[in-house]
Amino acid sequence: MRRTLEARRDAGQQEPRPWKSLALAELSAARARMLRMLEGLPEDALTRQHSPLMSPIVWDVAHVANQEEQWLLRALGAPALTDAAFDALYDAFRNPRATRAQLPLLTPERAFAYAARVREASLDWLQRLPEDSELPLLRGGFVFGMVAQHEQQHLETLAATLQLMTSHEYRPAARPRPSPGRAAQYEVFIPGGPVRLGSDGPWAYDNERPAHVVDVADFLMDSHPVTNGDYLVFVESGGYEDARWWEPKGFEWIAAEGIRHPLFWLPQEDGTWLRRRFGHVEPLPRDEPVQHVSWYEADAYARWAGKRLPTEAEWEKAAVGSDGRPRTYPWGETPPTEGHANLGGDTWGPSPVGSYPAGQSADGVWGLLGDVWEWTSSTFDGYAGFRAFPYREYSEVFFGTDYRVLRGGAWASAPVAVRNSFRNWDYPIRRQIFAGFRCARSAR
Template identity: 75%
Template sequence: MPPSVEVPAHEPARPSAWKGRAVAELTEARARLLRMLERLGEAELVAQHSPLMSPLVWDVAHVANYEEQWLLRALGAPALTGPDVDTLYDALRHPRATRVHLPLPSPAQAFSYAARVREASLAWLRELPEDSGAPLLRDGFVFGMVAQHEQQHLETIAATLQLMTASDWRPPALARPRPGRAAWHEVFLPGGPVRLGSDAPWAYDNERPAHTAHVDDFFLDSHPVTNGDYAVFVAAGGYEDARWWTPEGFAWVRQEGALHPLFWLPQPGGRWRRRRFGWEEPLPPDEPVQHVSWYEADAYARWAGKRLPTEAEWERAASGLAPASRTYPWGDSPPRAAQATLGGDTWGPSPVGAFPAGATPEGVSGLLGDVWEWTASTFGGYLGFQAFPYREYSEEFFGTDYRVLKGGSWATAPVAARNSFRNWDYPLRRHIFAGFRCARDAR
């Protein structure tokens, strides 16, 4: 359970207009949740569609319980539920594969709980000081944390829907994809000091503290590897040739019987189709490849005579060289529809080169949105890291077991999309919306 905090300011803090942003982000997250799940029946909401994922009804009530803990109880508001509910929705206590066996509420009860918590949170928000110096409330941090948490679970829900076997389900709407207009090339990026991480008000603890590191000169692909690019690797027998894989990666290939990315469907004549949520369609060659593991990304890069970029190199490409540092690849203004595929409404990535306005000044495109990009780096805390407001968000996962992903995907909300944002997962994971781009040393 989160600690209760003193609501009045206990240290000076500058006034800020964070309440309006908090309401807007919470409202957008909840509207998206309802939009995503409105066409699903009770059977789909309570079933476990994959041992990798929770029943959807668990996610709905989990985001509500997280909100109750942090926006109500931690800020001094009356509790709506008790410790037994907290235990039920403790993600570390209950692995995803076991959650279907928990005494979960009905979908109606879960949605009702979420609505009651949100009503109480917004009412309590109106009573809170906007200029508090309490760590949770400074610049509305805890409200940003909860809004991002809900949106991150909506991306998880999207992954669950992709794994769902009900063939008659379709996304509620599909935004028309923008045309691609990119020719592949490498971009030379001079090395030097790079400002990594962030001290922005709503940045997570694992992004802090912002600091400077040195990066050597390197080349980076101008856009992520596409389906068409990756199909050449598959056709060349890449999955059968141990030369391109780490020992762990090739052992994974053998164990899984992997021959191509997840959800690809081979067709006669070397053609491909894919399963995209509830239907099959031709594989678009100009979209970034997605649903590939770190092992697959690393093997392709080796086959191509390259490597995966480090996290620092990726962030150098997105943010530029210090002392200047961009929040987003194009600058410091929040994402617009003309700059990146974000927010989930496309239900898939856009063709590469679809957003010239989202490219960096040096000509690297597609760094934000479309697909998460695997990096060569393992996940750990920066020097001076301090867990806040609870160690289970980041610190529990530090170590060599996880690889860092950067940039967000088409299913990532703008509130959780920034150069400094750090995602992480096991190198064998490929049901997530992950792809990659390649780098090489400049020698």
Template identity: 55%
Template sequence: MTTTESAATDENILRAAIAAELDRTRRRSLALTDSVDDAELTRQHSPLMSPLVWDLAHVGNQEELWLVRDVGGLVPLRSDIDELYDAFRHARADRPALPLLNPAEAREYVRGVREKTLDVLDRTPLRGRRLVDEGFAFGMIIQHEQQHDETMLATHQLRRGEPVLHAPAAPPSIAPPSAREVLVPGGPFTMGTDAEPWALDNERPARTVHVDAFHLDTAPVTNAAYAEFIAAGGYDRREWWTEEGWAHRQRAELRAPLFWTRDSDGTWWRRRFGVTEPVPADEPVVHVCLHEAQAYARSVGRRLPTEAEWEKAARHDPATGRSRRHPWGDAAPTERHANLGQRHLTPAPVGAYPLGATPAGVHQLVGDVWEWTSSAFTGHPGFAAFPYREYSEVFLDGGYQVLRGGSFGTDPSMARASFRNWDLPIRRQIFAGFRCARDATRAERT
């Protein structure tokens, strides 16, 4: 086989993989929207979220803008709706009042866009232009749609009514961590990436970062541990909260994680996708904001890890000194490594994924719950927006906080340990939890 023939074969393999990912992603989007009737699709279930039908048409519009028009050079299908589905033109709370496509029109629109996209994929060289090298633009759109799928999943959690989403229970705990924490040695590591073909702009460029030695929890903080914080007066102890956090706790009247309620005998219950059930003790706590996470950490004499500490713990291989794609290595995540992709509708108990642990024994860094860090969302040194400012750049230095690791609703296409998420410190509707860290002693640092 000639070099040219080999390159053509590689491109055809990549095209087939992209087509499969596009199809898998769209099936998830349709499952999230087909599970409710038209009235539920067009209703706004929280002012924090868009109507589900907006998200559906929005992912189609982004696909049309980037793949049909830009990559494919084709004429617009519906240029008249671009303004309606521009996320920066209309706040989420205002979107229900817009003349949006109705559910039937939205489904027809995304179907028509997808037909054009597949035609573009078939005839576009996946090299020679940065936007299409190794299928980047297609990967960007796949990840964009999956991000909105997780957003739609959060909308489902906020909606009231009977359960409409169903999934098998998460696996039981197999091998809980044998220690509460591990020491992560100090030293340099490679943070970020230049090698991931579908990595987004805020993950780039890779650079060497020095991290001092620190201790990191081997598992996320559990519901049982968080309930102890509440029982110890956690929401009333001013000394455990930052000034900003205490002001928000009072203003928002926080008393427990979102969706938790307590009955007269002291039992905690939670509402989960339409089901009310006792809070499972051994699952990571979820639906807490940054301020709650910080207060808990202070209550136990600890702190949240920095983003660099989190990434070093998740990626650094002490045997080789290199940064790996995932905590367990470079192999793609499977259902035995992590709780991802809406395979289950809840975090898994601590210890459910021993194969996903780091060599040092840190569990469940990827999947289950996004983890708050102590770092503000800024660009890596040398950051350059690509291919558009509105993905990352407009949020940098804007009061947003970094979350890492992904949740049970995060797709495996974004499960690489360099992936960065961000949100406002007060947000609780997202599937966020946390784990704690502490400084190493002077002796441990030397």
């Protein structure tokens, strides 16, 4: 055992924490973040539907509590606090986002009280559960990790809702972001060969499983995500008017919607550019990764630049590293800190590229985790051997060509829900999410 622990330390890996203490920490972190985000918002801001793309905020509050009740209490044998009719009210598949404001939702006061009551019962039940259960839901604390990640994912969704909100001013207190010198964009050669994709880790989602090995050909990956300054050249050179760079459906879409630049950019008559960020307007920062671009926009820029978007396998190969050593994060096994990546939501925006040298991959690729989600060229599907667990509606019902995969997490993503193997997906027209991209090209 001592030799194993020494080898783990030599490899930069940390000894795993008991899952119950980890579950307590992650559930507590998620709830504290929710309360910080929503503190001080008036009732109208919590109950209004700020966009048909998003739920009323109060729906999300009760929804995460209801999911917690279903999975951390009822599914594990604890007494129910509500009934199936209540589940239907907060079922995301029964109630599309655009219709949720019409439902008889809990008031903000009652929604927060319900969330607090469920959490108290969950933590009490957690203390009674065995640390070493072989029940599939409890093995490694999976279901607690699932619920903690689910809540954090909804908090990222709430951040997108708050960005869309125009009826109330929202000026969150932000943790300072780094201010490095200008970072040059260059290409990193990633030698081809086998790469282990996915994860069999205890808190990995079903769409990350099973871990498997594929071969990837030699390719080149941009060292940094595309910046606002990079993307502005595409905009000002007429990129949105030139069909050569666009997927036909994408060009039809931007023409129909009148889209000529990323969401929340504001062109000025004097030729300067501003952006709206959480209720206030500021100069467009040229050195930050571009965000709020759709897959179609990312793909068009890559074509214009003479490159392409990376495949999902290429992205994960760049994150894991080409030396054959398995890594949970680009830098190794140490969980993300403020020195590795911009995660957790407290900065309320991306950091300039080149801000986190400790977060580089083994091959020298920067910023693969945090700041902005990165679109890939891949459509969303299960890996060979995929099995839905614990329910089809997390991943399987979305498989197919309608969705494109995003990797890496954004500034609004929580560290618990970010790793090399984590897979996100969305429609190629989505722009309200905190998505950007980086380019790649084949080496031969």
